[in-house]
Amino acid sequence: MKVGLFIPCYMDQFYPQAAIATYKLLLKLGCDVEYPEGQTCCGQPLANAGNEAASRGSYLHFVTMFEKYDYIVAPSGSCVYHVRHHFDTLDQTDAVKKVRAKTLDLTEFLLDVLQISSLPAKYPHKVGLHQSCHGLRGLHLATSSELVNKPAASKLHELLSMVEGLTLVELDRKDECCGFGGTFSVKEPAISVKMGKDRIRDHFSKGAEVITAGDMSCLMHLEGIISRQNIPIKVIHIAEILNSDEI
Amino acid sequence: MMPHAQKAAIFNKDEARTDWHDASLWMVRKKRDFAVSEIPEWEFLREFASDIKMHTLSKLDDYLEAFEKAAIQNGAIVHWAADAKEHNDIVLSILNKHQAKKMVKSKSMLTEECHLNEFLELHEIEVIDSDLGERIIQMLNEPPSHIVLPAIHLKKEEIGELFHRELHTEKGATDPQYLTEAARHHLREKFHTAQVALTGVNFGIAETGEVVVCTNEGNADMGVHLTPVQIHSMGIEKLIPRRSDLAVFTRLLARSATGQPVTVFTSHHRNPKPAGEMHIILVDNGRTEQLGKPDFRSSLKCIRCGACMNTCPIYRRSGGHSYETTIPGPIGSILTPGIDLKKHGQLPFASTLCGSCTDVCPVKIDIHTQLYKWRQIVSEAGLPEAGNKTMMSIMGNGLASPSFFHRLGNIGRKLLRLFPGKERFLSFTVWTKDRDLPKAPVESFREWYAKQAKDAQ
Numbered sequence: 001m002k003v004g005l006f007i008p009c010y011m012d013q014f015y016p017q018a019a020i021a022t023y024k025l026l027l028k029l030g031c032d033v034e035y036p037e038g039q040t041c042c043g044q045p046l047a048n049a050g051n052e053a054a055s056r057g058s059y060l061h062f063v064t065m066f067e068k069y070d071y072i073v074a075p076s077g078s079c080v081y082h083v084r085h086h087f088d089t090l091d092q093t094d095a096v097k098k099v100r101a102k103t104l105d106l107t108e109f110l111l112d113v114l115q116i117s118s119l120p121a122k123y124p125h126k127v128g129l130h131q132s133c134h135g136l137r138g139l140h141l142a143t144s145s146e147l148v149n150k151p152a153a154s155k156l157h158e159l160l161s162m163v164e165g166l167t168l169v170e171l172d173r174k175d176e177c178c179g180f181g182g183t184f185s186v187k188e189p190a191i192s193v194k195m196g197k198d199r200i201r202d203h204f205s206k207g208a209e210v211i212t213a214g215d216m217s218c219l220m221h222l223e224g225i226i227s228r229q230n231i232p233i234k235v236i237h238i239a240e241i242l243n244s245d246e247i
Numbered sequence: 248m249m250p251h252a253q254k255a256a257i258f259n260k261d262e263a264r265t266d267w268h269d270a271s272l273w274m275v276r277k278k279r280d281f282a283v284s285e286i287p288e289w290e291f292l293r294e295f296a297s298d299i300k301m302h303t304l305s306k307l308d309d310y311l312e313a314f315e316k317a318a319i320q321n322g323a324i325v326h327w328a329a330d331a332k333e334h335n336d337i338v339l340s341i342l343n344k345h346q347a348k349k350m351v352k353s354k355s356m357l358t359e360e361c362h363l364n365e366f367l368e369l370h371e372i373e374v375i376d377s378d379l380g381e382r383i384i385q386m387l388n389e390p391p392s393h394i395v396l397p398a399i400h401l402k403k404e405e406i407g408e409l410f411h412r413e414l415h416t417e418k419g420a421t422d423p424q425y426l427t428e429a430a431r432h433h434l435r436e437k438f439h440t441a442q443v444a445l446t447g448v449n450f451g452i453a454e455t456g457e458v459v460v461c462t463n464e465g466n467a468d469m470g471v472h473l474t475p476v477q478i479h480s481m482g483i484e485k486l487i488p489r490r491s492d493l494a495v496f497t498r499l500l501a502r503s504a505t506g507q508p509v510t511v512f513t514s515h516h517r518n519p520k521p522a523g524e525m526h527i528i529l530v531d532n533g534r535t536e537q538l539g540k541p542d543f544r545s546s547l548k549c550i551r552c553g554a555c556m557n558t559c560p561i562y563r564r565s566g567g568h569s570y571e572t573t574i575p576g577p578i579g580s581i582l583t584p585g586i587d588l589k590k591h592g593q594l595p596f597a598s599t600l601c602g603s604c605t606d607v608c609p610v611k612i613d614i615h616t617q618l619y620k621w622r623q624i625v626s627e628a629g630l631p632e633a634g635n636k637t638m639m640s641i642m643g644n645g646l647a648s649p650s651f652f653h654r655l656g657n658i659g660r661k662l663l664r665l666f667p668g669k670e671r672f673l674s675f676t677v678w679t680k681d682r683d684l685p686k687a688p689v690e691s692f693r694e695w696y697a698k699q700a701k702d703a704q
């Protein structure tokens with residue numbers, strides 16, 4: 001089984017440690033994983049800003065880059081959602097169909113394909129879990145709080161429960177949006193920042209030392225506010241926790 | 248028209264008030280969560296309701312004709328209004344026919360949409376909104392900020408102040424019971440002197456030709472019962488085929504709206520009173536056009552429960568007035584661009600596409616997908632919200648080219664490393680007004696990967 005690793009553009013540049021953790025974790029779990037160096041962007045930033053037509057080129061490039069892999073794994077529910085859901089505007093060739101079907105978020109890949117039930121990970125900290133929206137409501141990585149599906153499931157919870165020493169805090173609002181929203185964060189800065197502040201407050205007031213999520217973009221936005229306001233709380237991608245062996 | 252972002256920024260200046268507004272609506276959302284969690288078949292009901300609505304919309308012409316026929320048989324007078332103007336003219340002609348100078352009105356977002364009050368006031372007709380929330384904002388001369396809770400943006404102290412001014416209640420009184428009582432007395436007098444009553448319609452039943460109005464205060468019924476002439480203004484998408492379908496919707500509506508199992512009153516109006524008149528006005532006003540757009544057709548399933556507003560993290564933090572539309576919030580942002588793209592084209596961008604609206608919607612409208620699709624249309628129309636088209640296509644080509652892409656990313660990161668006092672240096676950018684930029688690492692993942700691949704060789 002050959003796995004192609006997709007790393008979102010901003011992670012490549014600003015959060016290499018989260019990408020490295022993803023890569024190492026996959027290696028650790030015995031995957032034959034490769035990072036195709038010609039990769040660019042899934043096209044989401046432009047498309048969400050209303051310019052789907054302009055992102056066609058990057059869609060096609062993504063397909064060319066990744067069609068040869070059995071699975072395409074990305075540490076980002078948001079990019080994965082974009083590939084799976086919004087590549088429907090391309091001609092549905094075999095390659096496009098395959099890439100759409102086989103592109104998975106890291107957490108789905110671990111649980112649904114590798115079917116892991118334990119991890120050699122240790123992270124003795126109080127952690128707040130932020131459910132990134134595209135993973136949550138787009139990929140159904142968890143049952144959103146709006147739905148009445150019982151029993152409620154959450155892939156991120158399941159994975160974090162495998163980590164030794166980790167305590168999850170209970171939030172007042174377990175899946176409210178952080179306010180990033182790509183283009184939204186600069187089009188509507190007032191609400192975007194306010195939403196972020198409110199999320200941070202929820203985590204911080206419950207004693208979380210660290211906020212984690214499946215999408216680094218949410219965390220980048222939250223980190224920007226945390227840093228500006230000097231709040232003693234950190235952000236960390238879930239891959240870093242799952243790959244952690246901190247003593 | 249002021250952009251939504253700007254209105255939202257003004258709203259957010261008073262952070263305590265923003266928190267209060269957010270918390271009030273979140274409480275409604277939580278009540279809804281509790282109410283729906285009691286119904287194990289909730290998701291099935293949503294699916295069922297969605298199917299009924301989609302079916303009805305697919306044969307809307309047939310069902311409208313069936314409805315009209317049944318209503319006429321019941322003794323009602325049925326009118327067809329292509330747009331707001333025709334609707335208002337019809338209402339005025341009914342009032343004139345009866346030489347009525349006073350009309351009580353309740354529970355009608357449609358007449359808000361048609362700006363009926365302003366129109367009738369020009370013709371010297373007094374319109375009294377009889378629902379308490381609607382009455383409050385009418386006294387203030389403000390539009391509703393929410394479709395179910397029209398005065399949710401006001402604090403009880405502000406309402407006390409208003410009532411003191413208008414209804415001479417005690418100064419400083421804030422007790423909701425006392426204020427409601429005062430409003431009731433004031434309204435009673437109006438009820439007795441009005442000659443015509445108008446209500447909105449929650450559901451029109453094609454099979455029986457009756458209209459169903461769901462309320463908590465009963466003022467809509469009171470108006471209809473006390474006046475000889477009743478008018479029901481109804482959007483053409485309000486139809487459902489049979490009376491037996493109604494139960495699916497009454498189970499969904501109040502739970503989604505306020506967390507009640509059912510509204511206090513579910514009133515069926517079918518026949519005129521003896522010696523009275525019953526008018527039903529079927530209003531299009533852009534609905535058939537929306538019906539003709541396959542991507543947006545399903546927005547007409549909306550039963551106006553308001554749940555998408557209560558759940559929307561943006562609505563809760565910007566208030567209904569920031570949208571400058573009759574229907575604010577997520578559903579308004581997919582309904583109104585179809586009416587006036589230039590004016591409302593910015594609204595699909597007032598969203599993070601978090602999808603909470605879609606999951607909360609009792610009739611399963613894929614609201615956030617439609618917001619995304621409207622963004623594409625706004626862009627194709629060349630409106631500024633979607634950015635400069637040429638720039639975007641250059642960017643698009645760049646993103647498809649590995650070498651361009653990598654150079655661009657590296658330049659960005661290195662710039663940030665070169666200027667560590669970046670907040671100040673870049674403080675003119677929107678991002679950094681209240682947020683820091685990420686700390687730029689020495690090497691990118693790509694660089695790290697290339698190095699370790701080489702080391703491995």
Ligand code: SF4
Pocket residue numbers: 503548549550551552553554555556578604607608609610611612614
């Ligand atoms: S779109 Fe759905 S949630 Fe929003 S008001 Fe309409 S029915 Fe309710």
